[in-house]
Amino acid sequence: MDLITQWLQALASFLWGLPLIFLLVGGGLYFAIISRFQPYRYFGHAIAILAGRYDKKDDPGDLSHLQALTSALSGTLSMGNIAGVALAIGLGGPGAVFWMWVTAVVGVATKFFTCTLSVMYRGKDSRGDIQGGPMYIIREGLGPRWHWLATMFAAAALIGTLPVVQVNQLTQVMRDVVFVPAGLANPDEPFVFNFLFGLFAAALVASVIFGGVKRLGYVTARLVPFMVGLYLLMTFFVLIQHVTELPSHLMTIVRDAFTGQAVAGGLVGVMTIGVMRGAFSNEAGIGSEVMAHGAAKTKEPVREGLVAMMGPVIDTLVVCTCTALVILVTGVWESGDLDGVSMTAMAFSQVFPGNLGAWLIAFVVLIFATSTMFTFWYYGAKSLGFLIGAHRQDSYKYYYTVLVLVGALIPLEAVFAIIDSGFALMAIPTMTATLLLSGKVTAAASDYFKRLK
Numbered sequence: 001m002d003l004i005t006q007w008l009q010a011l012a013s014f015l016w017g018l019p020l021i022f023l024l025v026g027g028g029l030y031f032a033i034i035s036r037f038q039p040y041r042y043f044g045h046a047i048a049i050l051a052g053r054y055d056k057k058d059d060p061g062d063l064s065h066l067q068a069l070t071s072a073l074s075g076t077l078s079m080g081n082i083a084g085v086a087l088a089i090g091l092g093g094p095g096a097v098f099w100m101w102v103t104a105v106v107g108v109a110t111k112f113f114t115c116t117l118s119v120m121y122r123g124k125d126s127r128g129d130i131q132g133g134p135m136y137i138i139r140e141g142l143g144p145r146w147h148w149l150a151t152m153f154a155a156a157a158l159i160g161t162l163p164v165v166q167v168n169q170l171t172q173v174m175r176d177v178v179f180v181p182a183g184l185a186n187p188d189e190p191f192v193f194n195f196l197f198g199l200f201a202a203a204l205v206a207s208v209i210f211g212g213v214k215r216l217g218y219v220t221a222r223l224v225p226f227m228v229g230l231y232l233l234m235t236f237f238v239l240i241q242h243v244t245e246l247p248s249h250l251m252t253i254v255r256d257a258f259t260g261q262a263v264a265g266g267l268v269g270v271m272t273i274g275v276m277r278g279a280f281s282n283e284a285g286i287g288s289e290v291m292a293h294g295a296a297k298t299k300e301p302v303r304e305g306l307v308a309m310m311g312p313v314i315d316t317l318v319v320c321t322c323t324a325l326v327i328l329v330t331g332v333w334e335s336g337d338l339d340g341v342s343m344t345a346m347a348f349s350q351v352f353p354g355n356l357g358a359w360l361i362a363f364v365v366l367i368f369a370t371s372t373m374f375t376f377w378y379y380g381a382k383s384l385g386f387l388i389g390a391h392r393q394d395s396y397k398y399y400y401t402v403l404v405l406v407g408a409l410i411p412l413e414a415v416f417a418i419i420d421s422g423f424a425l426m427a428i429p430t431m432t433a434t435l436l437l438s439g440k441v442t443a444a445a446s447d448y449f450k451r452l453k
Contacts, residue, residue, distance in 0.1 A: 008417035015424035016276050024285045025275060027431045028106025031113045034442055038449060039112040039309050045452070046306040056297070069293075069307050080281035081231075081315065082365060083169045085323040086343035087416070089333045092273035094249070095256030097324045099274020100281065104316035107284025108309045113441045114287065114434050116305030117141065118294035120444065121437075125390035132294010134287040134430045135386045141437050150386070153287060153429040157383035160422025161288055161376040163205070163400065164407030164415040169341045170369035171197050171408040177345055177358040191409070198408030204370060206401045209377040227367040228319065234360055235322035238351045242329040249328045279423055281320050282312040286423050287430030288379050302448040305441070340412055341365060373404060 032040070050069060088096040114134070123136035138150035175193050179185035185193040239246065257270060283289045289311065296304045323344060327333050330347040341361075348357035377400045385393030407415060434441075 005411055005414040005417065008414055008421065012417045012420040012424070015421055016272055018272075020424055020427060021272060021275050023431050024110075024279060024427060025102060025106055027285060027435060028103075028108075028110040030435070031438060032106060032109035034438060035109060035112070035445060037109075038445060039109055039306065042306055042449075043310070043313075046310055049303050049307055050310075056299075069310065080277065081319045081323055082344050082361070082368060083165070083340035084277045084280050085320050086327060086333070086340055088273055088277035089324060089327055090343065092270045093256050094253045094324070094328060094333075095259065095270045096274035096277065097253045097321070098257030099271050100278035100316055100320055100324075103275050103278030103284060104282055104312040104320075107278075107282050107312035107316070110284040110431075110434070111282075111289070111311055112305040112309040113438060114285065114290045114305075114430060115293040115308030116301045116441045116444060117434060117437055118290040119296060119298060119301035119304045120440065122294055125385055127390040129390065131291075131382060131386075131390075132296075133291035133382055133386075134426075134433060135383070136294070137290070137437070138429065138433045141440070142433060146433075149429045149432065153426055154383040154386045156422055156425035156429075157288065158380055158387075158422075160286070160419060160426045161379040161383070162407065162418065162422070163373040163376050163404050164410065165419050166369040166372045166376075167198060167201050167404050167407040168410065168412055168415045170201060170365055172412070173341045173345055173362050173365045176342060177355075177362045181355065194408045195405070198405040201370070201373075201408060202401045202404040205373045205377070205404050206397070208374045209397050209400065227364060227371065228314070230360075231319065231364050231368075232322060234348065234357075234364070235326050238326045238348065239322070239329065241351065245329050246325060249325060252328070253324070276420060278316060278320075279427070280419065282315045283423075284312050285427050285431050285434075287426050288376075290430065291379050291382050292375065300448065302445050305445075 085097070085100070088100060092099075114137075117137045118132040118134075121137045121140040122130050122132045123140045125131050134153045135150040138146050138153070142149070171194050174197060175185055175187075175190060179193060180187045257274070279286055289308065293304050293308045296307070298304055326347045327343060330350045332343055332347045332350065335346075345358050345361045348361045349355070351357060352360065377397065380400060381393045381396045384396045
């Protein structure tokens with residue numbers, strides 16, 4: 001297993017080289033410039049759209065604007081915000097957080113462009129149902145000669161949307177924080193616990209995904225606001241006790257971003273880790289969230305782009321920053337013997353009385369991880385339906401349920417390498433198609449904002 005893990009990590013490192021970093025960050029900056037930074041000026045209007053002021057029951061699509069955003073956020077607000085931030089700091093030092101911020105700032109423009117296209121170029125699957133996503137953007141917007149790029153995205157999405165990171169970290173926190181301290185699990189025999197808990201997680205996921213996309217929208221619209229509110233309350237409780245230290249830690253993040261003081265070594269290493277973990281967190285330019293926004297009930301593509309652009313702000317600039325500051329002010333990142341969700345759990349344990357902090361983070365991880373697993377099933381099913389026909393995609397529910405169990409059993413390093421590789425391969429067709437069709441978005445945005453005034 002160690003040899004396979006090493007091979008997977010080498011593949012992920014190769015894919016996440018400077019060309020991909022430039023494609024994601026440079027592409028997002030390009031979108032911001034050619035749009036004359038218009039999306040950044042319409043956050044108030046985006047909130048009005050989310051409030052339902054522009055919803056129409058007879059518009060095409062399956063989800064309201066709010067449900068589309070919460071479904072997308074249930075995929076992005078996940079282990080990237082808890083375990084991913086900890087891994088970024090552990091490997092890249094505090095400076096990695098700065099590069100996560102960069103992905104979020106340019107990701108606002110990227111999400112606006114990709115998710116506007118997701119509605120603009122919706123296509124029909126083999127059953128005649130309207131679908132959205134990078135594969136349909138490529139097929140409908142670029143034509144038959146680019147079909148290979150659509151196929152590449154759909155195949156990569158079957159890897160990038162696996163539930164392995166979520167269930168792996170959920171299993172770890174439940175074992176280390178809840179069951180082992182209570183004497184209900186043997187710390188020397190983790191496989192038995194992981195297998196049994198993996199079965200439980202698989203059954204929980206199956207109870208939602210067998211209800212289809214409408215049940216997914218119903219569940220996530222209720223879970224996401226609750227889990228974000230609870231987690232932010234927890235982080236504020238910690239940060240308010242260290243409020244005088246926050247400016248110095250924020251300065252450390254900015255300073256270390258350019259000095260390259262990190263385990264990874266050098267400025268390029270810090271930048272790569274930050275962008276990789278930022279992409280894992282907010283998925284701007286990756287294309288998975290484009291599939292959720294493509295299901296929105298609207299005839300105005302730009303509206304969904306405006307809704308989608310709020311994702312990186314909520315996900316990375318707010319939630320990930322809170323996690324990073326909790327880890328920094330408590331000093332747990334300097335121990336060097338913790339990784340992933342264990343580091344974040346330890347940070348909260350140092351502030352909350354008794355075991356309350358650990359139990360709270362275990363509860364939050366349970367909600368974050370399960371909501372993401374619900375959403376990733378939807379992404380994977382749509383990708384499989386594009387490849388082999390929508391009439392066959394329902395079988396993916398059974399494979400996906402088994403994959404939840406598998407994810408609970410394999411090492412943390414392997415699961416992150418698998419998902420990082422999948423995300424890299426998804427980003428290439430997503431960003432390529434968006435760059436080629438960016439002129440269509442700027443024209444649609446110009447028309448929409450004129451009508452809005």
